[in-house]
Amino acid sequence: xVRLEESGGGSVQPGGSLRLSCAASGFNFRVHWMHWVRQAxxxxxxxxxHINNEGTMTTYAxxxxxxxTVSRDNARNTVYLEMNSLRVEDTAVYYCxxxxxxxxxxxxxxxxxxxxx
Amino acid sequence: QSALTQPPSASGSPGQSVTISCTGTSSDIGSYNxxxxxxxxxxxxxxxxxxxxxxRPSGVPxxxxxxxxxxxxxxxxxxxQAEDEADYYCSSFVAGDYSVFGGGTRLTVL
Numbered sequence: 001x002v003r004l005e006e007s008g009g010g011s012v013q014p015g016g017s018l019r020l021s022c023a024a025s026g027f028n029f030r031v032h033w034m035h036w037v038r039q040a041x042x043x044x045x046x047x048x049x050h051i052n053n054e055g056t057m058t059t060y061a062x063x064x065x066x067x068x069t070v071s072r073d074n075a076r077n078t079v080y081l082e083m084n085s086l087r088v089e090d091t092a093v094y095y096c097x098x099x100x101x102x103x104x105x106x107x108x109x110x111x112x113x114x115x116x117x
Numbered sequence: 118q119s120a121l122t123q124p125p126s127a128s129g130s131p132g133q134s135v136t137i138s139c140t141g142t143s144s145d146i147g148s149y150n151x152x153x154x155x156x157x158x159x160x161x162x163x164x165x166x167x168x169x170x171x172x173r174p175s176g177v178p179x180x181x182x183x184x185x186x187x188x189x190x191x192x193x194x195x196x197x198q199a200e201d202e203a204d205y206y207c208s209s210f211v212a213g214d215y216s217v218f219g220g221g222t223r224l225t226v227l
Contacts, residue, residue: 035216037218044120044204044206044218044219044220044221045155045157045163045206045208045218045221046120046218047208047215047216047217047218050216057214059213059214059215061215095162095163100168101151101168101169102149102151102153102169102210102216103151103153103165103168103169103208104153104155104163104165104208105165105168105174106165107162107163107164108162109162110162
C-alpha cells in the first residue's frame with residue numbers, strides 16, 4: 001500500500017523557520033518525482049515545489065523561491081521542505097504528493113503550518 | 118505562474134450531467150497533455166480523478182471523464198450522485214517545468 005506521511009508542521013512567528021518531512025512507503029521511492037502542494041484555510045490548492053527522483057533538479061513557485069528548499073533522502077524514503085523567512089501568507093496545510101506521468105497520484109494527509117505573531 | 122481559471126461553483130440534480138471547465142494558456146494546457154483533475158472532500162486530502170487529460174485511474178467510476186480543446190480542459194460528471202458533492206481542481210504542467218492548479222470548483226448536488 002502506498003503511504004505518504006507528512007510531519008513537522010506547527011506554529012511559528014513571522015521570519016521563523018520550519019522543516020517539513022514526508023515519509024514514503026509501499027513503493028519504489030527512488031524512481032518517483034515528488035511534489036509539495038499547499039492549501040491555505042478555506043482556499044484552493046497551490047503548487048509549491050517539486051524535486052526529481054535523484055534529487056538533482058528542483059523547481060519552486062515564485063512565491064517561495066529563495067525561501068523554501070526541497071530535498072530528498074532516497075535511502076530514508078523521505079522528502080523534505082525547508083521553509084525559511086516564513087510569512088503570515090505561508091499559513092496552510094502542506095501536502096506532499098507522489099508524481100507519476102506529471103500527475104500527483106498519491107497524496108499525504110497534510111501537515112498544518114501556522115505563521116502568526 | 119498564474120492559476121488556471123475554473124468557475125467557483127457548479128451544480129446539478131441527481132442523474133444529470135455537469136461539466137466543469139478549466140482554462141489556461143498556450144504555455145500550459147494548450148501545449149501539454151499533462152492535465153489532471155482532483156476531487157477533494159472537506160478536511161481530506163485531494164484524490165486523483167483524471168490524469169493526462171482523459172485517463173481514469175483504477176477505481177474511479179466511469180461517470181467521470183476528461184477532455185481538452187485548445188487551452189481549455191473539461192471534467193464531465195455524468196449521472197450525478199450525492200457523493201459527488203465535493204471540490205474539484207484541475208492542474209497542468211507548465212512550460213519552464215512548473216505546475217499550476219485551478220482555483221477550484223465546488224460541485225453541489227441539488
